[in-house]
Amino acid sequence: MIWDTVQSPFASVIGTNYAPSTAELEKVKDLLPQPQIELSKVLSEIDRVQAVLDDLLLQKQSIEKYIDAHKSLLSPVRKIPPETLAEIFIHCLPTDSLYAVRNLAEAPLIFTTICHDWRQIALNTPQLWRSLHFFLPPLLSDDVFFRRIAGITLWLERSGSLPLSISFHEGYENDPHIIPQSRPAMMASLIRSLMRFSDRMQDVYLSLPSSSFPIFDNLSPSFPILTSLHVWEKGFQTHDMNGIGSAGFASLLHRMPALEKLELIGFHRIGINLNYRSLPCNWKLLTELVIHPLPLDLPQVIAILSETPRMQSVSVGIILNTSTANYHLVHLSNLHKMRVTFMTNGIWELQDRNDYLEACMTCLLKCIQCPALLALSLHYHGPGVAVSQRPFLGLVLHNLETLELEIGVTPEALSVWFSISPNLITLILKDVGFAAQDALFPEFLRDSHLSSLTCSPSNPSPSWPHLQNMQIYFIPLPSVYIPSDPPITGATLTAFLKSRSQASLKSCIIVFRHKVLFSEAELKTLRSLKECGLKLDMQWMKQLEGPSEPDLPDTGLKRHQPDGISQFRRLPGTYENLIE
Template sequence: MSESANPLSSWKTEHSPFASVIGTNHVPSTVELKSLRAHLVHPQFELSRLETEIDRVQTVLGDLLSKKQQIGNYIEAHRALASPVRQIPPETLAEIFVQCLPTEPLYPSRNLNEAPLIFTMICRQWRNVAITTPRLWNSLHLFLPSQLSEEACSRRIAGATMWLHRSGSLPLSISFHGSAILPHSWMPMADISDSESQAMSQANMDSMIRSLMPFSDRFRDVFLSLSAQSFTRFNKLSPSLFPSLVSLRVRDEDIQFGAIWSWDIPAFSPLLSRMPLLKTLEINEVLVPDKKFHLLPCNWRNITNIAIKDSLAPVKVIAILAETPWIQSISFLIALGDDIASTVVHLKDLVEMRLSVFSSQQMGDEALDRFFETQVTSLTNCIQCFALRALDFSSDWPRLTISKWPFSQLQLHALETLNLAMPLAPNALTECLSQTPNLISFQFKTAMWPKFPLRDSHLSSLTFSLNNPNPMWPRLQNIRVLDQIYALDQSIPPSATTSAKSLTTFLESRSQNTSLKTCDILYHAEPNPSFSEAELSILQNLKQNGLKLRLHVQVKPSDPAFPDSPDMGIQPPRHSGMAGHIGAAALI
């Protein structure tokens, strides 16, 4: 019988003589079972034939796939020879490698997955280029934990020595951190005794310091984060002079971990007298007697950049600045108190100023405002500078409202960057605008004070229009307003906030008339401005045309006290970079 004549050729169950009972609970009789077995002889034969054919075809297919893989590998192997990356000259490849070095943190570490070590693991050519490129190896971060074994310390020293030798004769940037955690505080007691662990830790520190000293004549930038005892060892084992060192950053690991020791002078102090070319000095978490930093034995007249992260009275700040006539950049944490600065310092080269102020004074709101104004104004009145390009000022005092612009005596005509984190009253902010005509970048963080947000009147003064053809800040390129507060108090009128219309008009006029590049606005809470469809369309077009625009509103979680979600505990909560701790919803 031909296949076409066979009613079972389609192998469909509805063509089966048993179709009426297939899929039911029918129990076949003896006669039906016999007929069923006879009926399945041909299908089983056909199934066996197909399985044999499939095995044959799979064998053929496997052979074909294997040949395809071989030919593909053959082609790719030859194509690799013609790969464009092979045509890159070694000096160009070396420059690419250098551009891959980390910038934050500044110092490369001994991480096999990061530059420069990763380039030594790709192929022989890349390894040779990397190893023979000194600029890849003239910066290094070293960490020496107190519990490190002698053998592990020896390996670390060998690796660091090899790394620095590859730098050739280039100046070196070194970050050396030693842990101040006592070994016995967490090592198993049976492993080692306290006295042995202390001796081993000190021996390791001495060995590491000695291994660095052959390169000390090339030290250009050094960051030392050590305990007072380790600083003492560093002083003892270091040479009498660091002839090339221009930048020093120090931090006391003891203070960082809560151990405070009494010293007549800071443990790092003797190092300063050995650095004749020192220009940049940053002191972080270091105790100085009576906070007389200006008495440290360095060549202060050479210092051009200084950052001291310790609470200093204004008179202490002026005492330092009086010793640094060529200073270009300053950063101070200022504690306002009873002392009022009076000595005037002339800093003709000062281009960058970072000040953060706080006070522990207990007083009423108005008295606190007057106190702040008197103290800060007295300090800024003592600083005579005409070339200031960047000003960063922050004050996180509760209840304080700054009613008067505190920098009225500073010469800010050349200022290009202004970062403020303080609650300015509207008239103070207006004065700020008028005193900084050449501003390019502006960041304003109102820091959770709901009474005085950025207002329409401020944006209007910055907006090009027929009535205002010459607005303030004509060179403005970047504006960033964070924690913009919209108070829940409905008694505050809409005129005390920034409307959607004024913001849209400002951005549109700036995009048409100036080179505004970025705008970040973070509204803190409801009610936030309501944008119309037309305004949203304008803002979207501005964004599509190249304006880097982000408008967000902070939102609180629905149940902040009892967060609950399917993935809670698996991953940490994710927040927008603009949103602080409570998240944000994007408006644009």
């Protein structure tokens, strides 16, 4: 029998609010016994079939397990010799950092979790354990601390006799009174364990609170093969900070005869009167130097560079002063990257500021002869200036590929760069809109500049023919006057992008402090360029917000940027895309 409500005597009232009479209720009751019997039979059959299905599923699982167990014997990876597997493991090490980390989800530790054989191969491959980054929180129990020391020691022991790269980051606690009293003793124990490997340390990155530096210095022997030292002093405690100018730190450098790369970050007690040149570095071996954020004076910078004939990359700050001394030429034939930040104490009048900045910049660029320079970054931290073309006239930078200017320059000064850097590939201009009370500096990038860069029948050989990447940031501060007539028009910008995208231009980022208007035809052209592969991003700031940081998931996130390409941190505010 087919149990279908359509064939029921009560089909017309099923699903309605109809209330059956007493006689109808009796008829309904008489209809139910037979379908209930049939339901019981169906449930019994389901139980039987389910039991059969469960049994079949168990058989399936057993057969698959049998097959998989034997198929694994056929896996080609079983035929790979251990030395080949070891080489594969080495190529799996992270490439975004110089240092491996203590993470079971990453190489090399992940190879110790696969199987016994892989674990043994990994543990017996010294190249996997020659680098390590480890972090020590400021509040760590004694038991956990010493277990971490044991783990770090075991890791480094596996490296055999290979040179080591070590990154040591110790957390900083603002309130020293809550740090356990045993902390100095524990730190001493850790450093003693590390110093067992000092003769094999080739690269060391230290990020330590000021209180830990004396411990490190006092327990450190010599580092005969150390070529790279990065030091970041965190926090500032006057009662226990020796400082970089102390005999202690100087003696530490004295124990590094092979040092080639030196990076000094922090050290807030150091003033500009410190004679960095007196540090016992073998300056003639030095190839990379970073001193941040505290500035040096110009004589110190020139004196240091005059003793570093092998210098390849330098990043320093220079404080403006009234010195007008003549300096001798410094020839650095290997220098390919230079970043200089000019700073002022802000006490001078506007004209003095501008004059001293130009004089300092002119002296530096004229004294440092670096024909192989590939990347140059010039920055200025202080109230508004507008540098003329004077510091750049006469420069010869035919090999320059990357130019970054975070400094106010006149339109004429920008034009000079066309002739002195003909092979430029990457241009980064940052004008954050600094303004003095008695002067305002308009944008230095004009329509005339873009016309010089635009390929056209009247300009068949534009400037910077190899330009591939361009980043322009015009970010205003609240006090900056926004001109009603922008110096760049949509038509000129569109013509430039269209002509250069057909040549070498690959990416263009522009953030304006005013809205640039485009016609519908120009917008269509720009969208077409994006569809054809040009990485194009053009925005303008509609409104500035307050000085506080925005409450966003990525606020404060440090991101890695490709070498030579920087990313400007935009001010919090409201932006509008110009071409979407």
